[in-house]
Amino acid sequence: MNQIARPPAPPPVARKSSSWTQDPEGVRRGILAVAREEFVEKGLSGARVDEIAARTATSKRMIYYYFGDKEGLYRAVLEEAYARIRNFERSLDLAGLPPREAIARLAGFTFDYHADNPDFVRLVMVENIHHARHLESSSKIGELNLSAIDMIREIYERGLAAGVFREGLDPIDIHLTISALSFYNVSNQASIRQVFGHDMAAPEARIRRRDSAIETVLRMICR
Amino acid sequence: MNQIARPPAPPPVARKSSSWTQDPEGVRRGILAVAREEFVEKGLSGARVDEIAARTATSKRMIYYYFGDKEGLYRAVLEEAYARIRNFERSLDLAGLPPREAIARLAGFTFDYHADNPDFVRLVMVENIHHARHLESSSKIGELNLSAIDMIREIYERGLAAGVFREGLDPIDIHLTISALSFYNVSNQASIRQVFGHDMAAPEARIRRRDSAIETVLRMICR
DNA sequence: GACCAATTGAACCATCCAGTACATTTTAGC
DNA sequence: GCTAAAATGTACTGGATGGTTCAATTGGTC
Structure with a gap:
């Protein structure tokens, strides 16, 4: 309810006043x-x-x-969620940064996006429980593919050229690592709290985990 | 149906034969x-x-x-799954290994356990969708806590003493990293396939991801 | 071989729930 | 203003679903 930016709803045509008022x-x-x-x-x-x-x-x-029907509604919700993260990814502008900084910021932003949008994370969990059948049938999400992976590939190649990254890594593997480290604390927040008594949503815990994730990604990639 | 090691079911008391045969x-x-x-x-x-x-x-x-009732049945399933992974963890004997090897093997075993038991992973997802309410109400799972974290703590301290691990790490953080890198490929297998066209369950993909996860954990921890 | 507790069978029920029928109101174009 | 199409309200339904009733069968014990 709070992460929906609901713009003031500009009524394109005048709004009459009556019992009903359709919108x-x-x-x-x-x-x-x-x-x-x-x-x-x-x-x-x-x-x-x-x-x-x-x-x-x-x-x-x-x-x-x-x-x-119910599935159509669910699909619409799912598509909106994926459209939103695609927008987020497109909004990242890391091309100007040196490779190491670029990866660090990508990891940080990704971590933050997941932590700030548990709804998205939980939706993806739900969809995975259903074997991503609805992702399949809905609009081709393949565009996500390109934006995220290509961005990493571009940074990675710059890093290779600059001699700061180690060779032989797969951009998809890098993406999976960043995603895993961003996703897990949110998706499994409840069981982590239950089993270890740690609240990953607490600000300090979140910040420490964030730093750890970024550090881990850098150590994974850097020479 | 295949990952349940169903022992030959030793009937403690003799088995009669009749129309009904109660068991x-x-x-x-x-x-x-x-x-x-x-x-x-x-x-x-x-x-x-x-x-x-x-x-x-x-x-x-x-x-x-x-x-x-239905929830009672679900709870029983959940408890069995957690009991099983607790057994798995207890079965690990890493105390004799040098710290670096110990962590590497722990990561590898954890990765394999998740990959080999997608049922467990999916159950944990389901339980997290329900905010781990049933983990809470069921038998105290706190014992898991000790075994997993204490094992890591022990290895980590040996590694510190030996000068091969960097200082300032939190055993829980190490555990979360290992878990995240083991869990995500399985839990999100369907959406990864759908979005990136990669089948993480394929043997080659799995092996490469496994190596990457271990390498990442080592780089995270080692000096 | 009788008796009791544990275990099982078959039919049943009350409620929930996705989806619909049908009528009505609103808007837009003329 | 009139009319068709878009949008909405009200009431309903038929099947699915969690859970129960009541009686019957079994195994062990004496």
Whole structure:
């Protein structure tokens, strides 16, 4: 509910005043926001369409009107989440930095994105429980692929040329390491707390883990 | 179905033959095995008690007789999974190895355990989706805590004394890094395949990722 | 071979829940 | 203003689902 930047909703056409006051885009966004919270909290099968509808400003009827069925709604939520992280990745501008700094900042930003968006992390968990079937059927997410991996490849090659990175590494492997170190503390936060009594969401713990992750990635890559 | 080492089921008391042939322990185990598969595949809310019952040699009635309700059954599955990894950890004998070898083998074994037991990984994902509520209510899993972390602490201190490890590291941090690098490829296997077209379960990919994880852990810890 | 507790079978139930039917209101174009 | 299409409200349904009832069968003990 808080990480949705809901712009002031510029009504393209004048807004009449009456009993009803219709606003399709707003309704859509409203449904999506509530749906995301529910799916993130209870999973795809755990979430209840009635519950989502109840927490919305509109009715269950509208959910089916706009999204077809429960899976369509889930898919829309998933696509929005992936679109958002793709935007985040595109917003990174690391080309100007020296390789070592670039990787460090990429790792730091990635860590922060995961820590700041547990909803995204939990959605990805849910989707993986379902064997990523919906990622498959939905819009080709392949663009993610390029942006993230190519960015790493570019930095890595610059680092090789500059002689600061060790040779023989795979950009995908680097990406997996950064992702794993960013994802795990968030995805497994609850069980870590339960088993080790450590709250990874606490500011100090998070900062220390962040530093450790960056350091680990640098040590992995640097000569 | 394959990663459960089901010992030859030594019937402590003789087995009679009759129309019915009652065997509580066997029934229990049978239910648990099917239930694990279902929960792992569909999650807690996605799994259906009727479906579990149908795949069992016995009936739904027995599930409720032995486990009370769906959550009780889930809890039993969860406890069994954690008991199993605790056994695995206890079975590791690294005290005799030089520190560097010990950490490398710990990382390798941990990686292999996760890769060989995707059921465990998926169960932990499911449990985290549910905020580890059932880990909390079930038998104190705190013993895990000790065994895993203390083992690392012991190795780490030997490594410090030998001058091969760098100072200032937290055993929990080391554990989290090893776990993250072991867990992520399995938990996110489906989305990795979907987004990057890489199959982490393929033998070559797995071996390369394993080597990379071990190397990364060593570089993280060693001076 | 009788008795009791443990174990099992078959049918049943109350509720939940995804999805729909049908009517109604709103907006936009003329 | 009139009309068609888009958007919304209300009420409902049929099947799925977790859980239960009641009785029957078994194994051990005496």
